[in-house]
Amino acid sequence: MLNDIQEVLITQEQLQTKVQQLGRQISADYAGKDLLMVCILKGAVIFFADLVRHISIPVTMDFMAVSSYGDATQSSGAVMILKDLERNIAGKHVLIVEDIVDTGLTLKYLVENLAARHPLSIKICTLLDKPERRKAEVKVDYNGFTIPDAFVVGYGLDYGEAYRHLPYVCVLKPEIYN
Ligand code: 5GP
Numbered sequence: 001m002l003n004d005i006q007e008v009l010i011t012q013e014q015l016q017t018k019v020q021q022l023g024r025q026i027s028a029d030y031a032g033k034d035l036l037m038v039c040i041l042k043g044a045v046i047f048f049a050d051l052v053r054h055i056s057i058p059v060t061m062d063f064m065a066v067s068s069y070g071d072a073t074q075s076s077g078a079v080m081i082l083k084d085l086e087r088n089i090a091g092k093h094v095l096i097v098e099d100i101v102d103t104g105l106t107l108k109y110l111v112e113n114l115a116a117r118h119p120l121s122i123k124i125c126t127l128l129d130k131p132e133r134r135k136a137e138v139k140v141d142y143n144g145f146t147i148p149d150a151f152v153v154g155y156g157l158d159y160g161e162a163y164r165h166l167p168y169v170c171v172l173k174p175e176i177y178n
Contacts, residue, residue, distance in 0.1 A: 001163070004176050010145055010169040015127075015155060018144045019047065022125065023054020026095065026142065031057055034120075036092040040110070041065040041083065042164065043099030046156035047127045047144075051097060062087055066106060079109040094119040099156050100128040101140055108136035128152065128169065145169075151177065 026035075037055070039048035041063055052061065065083035094114060101107055107124060114122055125142035132149040147169075153159050154166030159176070 001166075004163075004172050006171045006173045008168045008170045009147060009150075009152060010155075012167045015144075015168065016050070019050045020054050022142055022144060023051055023056075026051075026125065027054075027056040030059075030093060030095070033093045034091070035059045035095060036087075036089060036119075037061050037095050037097055038085065038114075039063045040096065040098045040106075043156050043158065044097050044127070046164070047099060048097045051125070060087075060092075062089075064110075066110065079106050081113070088117070089114060090118040092119050093121045094123070095142075096122065096124050098124065098126045100130060100152070101126045101138060102130045102133050104134045104136040104138040107138045111138065127155070128157075 035057065037048070037052060037059055039045060039061065042065065048061075052059065062085045063083065064081065064085055067078070067080040067082060096107070096110060096114070098107060101124075111122055111124070123141040124138065126140055127144040129140055129143045129146045130149055131146060150171050151159070152169050152171055153163035154169045156164055157169070158164045159172060163172070
């Protein structure tokens, strides 16, 4: 598996430092508010699990799964809810926690879908942002790292369901993707 890696883009240490900063920032911004953090499965699961442990205010969590790339590296643009939230979000401040914003199509759909459920607010926290490939406008409120247009894996992100467990964000060798 280590032989599949071409380059580590973000190290374990860089991830931990950033997640801690984000957690502090979010805790300060939502102090005194009823915060619901929504993890978008499966890609955001590692980021989410690390991030919530740096939240120092009361918070609740819920989970949503949406379709994304399947096994390919190109977005179809079609979004499907595979698992919906379990609780009503009306009257809550919702923070969507996502792994990566690429075209923005997934988050645009999610924000519109959740906004129709009358939360008090909706904001987006993403670990990674690939602004070069944006097709839909989305307002990213918290961003860990802006990265170039490369298909990355690790720290929750997969290629064909593999590599999610890697503790860093990396690019695979071209022959793996072909
Ligand atoms: P978007 O709708 O913004 O194009 O894509 C969102 C989803 O596509 C992400 O949540 C993620 O699942 C997947 N995705 C986008 N770029 C990458 C990438 O570089 N690596 C991986 N593993 N998934 C990606």
